[in-house]
Amino acid sequence: xxxxxxxxxxxxxxxxxxxxxxxxxxxxxxxxxxxxxxxxxxxxxxxxxxxxxxxxxxxxxxxxxxxxxxxxxxxxxxxxxxxxxxxxxxxxxxxxxxxxxxxxxxxxxxxxxxxxxxxxxxxxxxxxxxxxxxxxxxxxxxxxxxxxxxxxxxxxxxxxxxxxxxxxxxxxxxxxxxxxxxxxxxxxxxxxxxxxxxxxxxxxxxxxxxxxxxxxxxxxxxxxxxxxxxxxxxxxxxxxxxxxxxxxxxxxxxxxxxxxxxxxxx
Amino acid sequence: xxxxxxxxxxxxxxxxxxxxxxxxxxxxxxxxxxxxxxxxxxxxxxxxxxxxxxxxxxxxxxxxxxxxxxxxxxxxxxxxxxxxxxxxxxxxxxxxxxxxxxxxxxxxxxxxxxxxxxxxxxxxxxxxxxxxxxxxxxxxxxxxxxxxxxxxxxxxxxxxxxxxxxxxxxxxxxxxxxxxxxxxxxxxxxxxxxxxxxxxxxxxxxxxxxxxxxxxxxxxxxxxxxxxxxxxxxxxxxxxxxxxxxxxxxxxxxxxxxxxxxxxxxxxxxxxxxxxxxxxxxxxx
Numbered sequence: 001x002x003x004x005x006x007x008x009x010x011x012x013x014x015x016x017x018x019x020x021x022x023x024x025x026x027x028x029x030x031x032x033x034x035x036x037x038x039x040x041x042x043x044x045x046x047x048x049x050x051x052x053x054x055x056x057x058x059x060x061x062x063x064x065x066x067x068x069x070x071x072x073x074x075x076x077x078x079x080x081x082x083x084x085x086x087x088x089x090x091x092x093x094x095x096x097x098x099x100x101x102x103x104x105x106x107x108x109x110x111x112x113x114x115x116x117x118x119x120x121x122x123x124x125x126x127x128x129x130x131x132x133x134x135x136x137x138x139x140x141x142x143x144x145x146x147x148x149x150x151x152x153x154x155x156x157x158x159x160x161x162x163x164x165x166x167x168x169x170x171x172x173x174x175x176x177x178x179x180x181x182x183x184x185x186x187x188x189x190x191x192x193x194x195x196x197x198x199x200x201x202x203x204x205x206x207x208x209x210x211x212x213x214x215x216x217x218x219x220x221x222x223x224x225x226x227x228x229x230x231x232x233x234x235x236x237x238x239x240x241x242x243x244x245x246x247x248x249x250x251x252x253x254x255x256x257x258x259x260x261x262x263x264x265x266x
Numbered sequence: 267x268x269x270x271x272x273x274x275x276x277x278x279x280x281x282x283x284x285x286x287x288x289x290x291x292x293x294x295x296x297x298x299x300x301x302x303x304x305x306x307x308x309x310x311x312x313x314x315x316x317x318x319x320x321x322x323x324x325x326x327x328x329x330x331x332x333x334x335x336x337x338x339x340x341x342x343x344x345x346x347x348x349x350x351x352x353x354x355x356x357x358x359x360x361x362x363x364x365x366x367x368x369x370x371x372x373x374x375x376x377x378x379x380x381x382x383x384x385x386x387x388x389x390x391x392x393x394x395x396x397x398x399x400x401x402x403x404x405x406x407x408x409x410x411x412x413x414x415x416x417x418x419x420x421x422x423x424x425x426x427x428x429x430x431x432x433x434x435x436x437x438x439x440x441x442x443x444x445x446x447x448x449x450x451x452x453x454x455x456x457x458x459x460x461x462x463x464x465x466x467x468x469x470x471x472x473x474x475x476x477x478x479x480x481x482x483x484x485x486x487x488x489x490x491x492x493x494x495x496x497x498x499x500x501x502x503x504x505x506x507x508x509x510x511x512x513x514x515x516x517x518x519x520x521x522x523x524x525x526x527x528x529x530x531x532x533x534x535x536x537x538x539x540x541x542x543x544x545x546x547x548x549x550x551x
Contacts, residue, residue, distance in 0.1 A: 003459065010354055027390060092280060093280070096284055100287060105484075109488060114298040114525070117294065118294035140287070198380035218383065218386060222385075234383045255363065258438055259442070
């Protein structure tokens, strides 16, 4: 299974996964405003429009604000929760953990409708704050899982040692626990930000008409015609994802973060 | 049971997360459930009432057809995806750490892609002017380039593309922890690599595969944009109709009733998947 035939199979699948992205990258640098591949003439003007034309730049700004604030809020919920579950466990911990990962495991359209009726009732329907909080709740699962993984990898004798030396709980947290889980906090935040940037249905149902995000803008333009700016926006998203996940892999142990436990030597 | 320690944190630590999840997750779901019994108002949102009419509409052929289409599409895509993703993940998990990490970065990037972008990318790839139709015509297999979207095949391709990275990452933990000596032993006793894979690896992984099948099914069942971008109106699935009712038909109560139904089905399926794939806590170090 791992011979050349297996490698060829893996390579073929990777080509299948890359193909649509390559074509989109190709059409994003077309000279004419038409959907053509291979591209005719080379131009980066569509990337320029993405950042300068007010409607595209506006949704790009909305997306960035929502993603960063939702990511921060998700981490600020996930970190104390993960710490509580790690140090206490118990029924409440398990219930809260379940509540934390449920929004992410369920089909997003369900949460989207739940959020929609909630914000209508709360009077914030259509407000960007509704999108930020909804995204944060939807994405709590990611930092919750990564931080829990990080806490589990901490050697408990380190904490015992710190306690014996006379450190109080606060000092133990700040000098031992937090530095050890920091990479997991950062990766959880990064996962949440990337997924918030790409999220469509919740953002659309909660405030789709007033706080337009980039995915909503792309879908709207897809419905009313074609512009290569869509392609350049898509390429930007792929690049952000590759850079963020590449950085996590560079500075952390990605296979372990994704659940591989057996130590594998290169 | 987790070891309790004296210096354990006190409950206020759980207060803020608990409050946020209660107010912004549990309450919205409670409201959604309530609204599903409400009455719609023409030109507005809804008004308090108690009626079962929204649920009675499930018995109509209209709803039956939507349900059948949604389940058939998601089941088809889930089956295709898991059959391909299992050997893929198995081979990747046996590669050296560096190659593995690069492939995982790529898989994660594809996973995080918005359905909008996947839909747009596939409709481009299958289009007449920029798609594989050009390649097929150039190879002389067809007279002139043609479009392959929208249609059932395009939609199944798109759903498989959406579900594939999810299937890989769902099965990756179990597959990467698989003891490599088991298939090795089968090979020593004279089985070919393929036979060792089919007769040893696959049976051990049966629970993982079943769990992944269900989770990918729920995941693709949630697809909202692909049926609209790559499919025809006949292929519209439950999520499309839920949104359509809530936003375009201004019938939030009926949308909420469909979402409640969808919630119960998904919860049951996710619970089943977690039960089938075994207690995850047991495998922690």
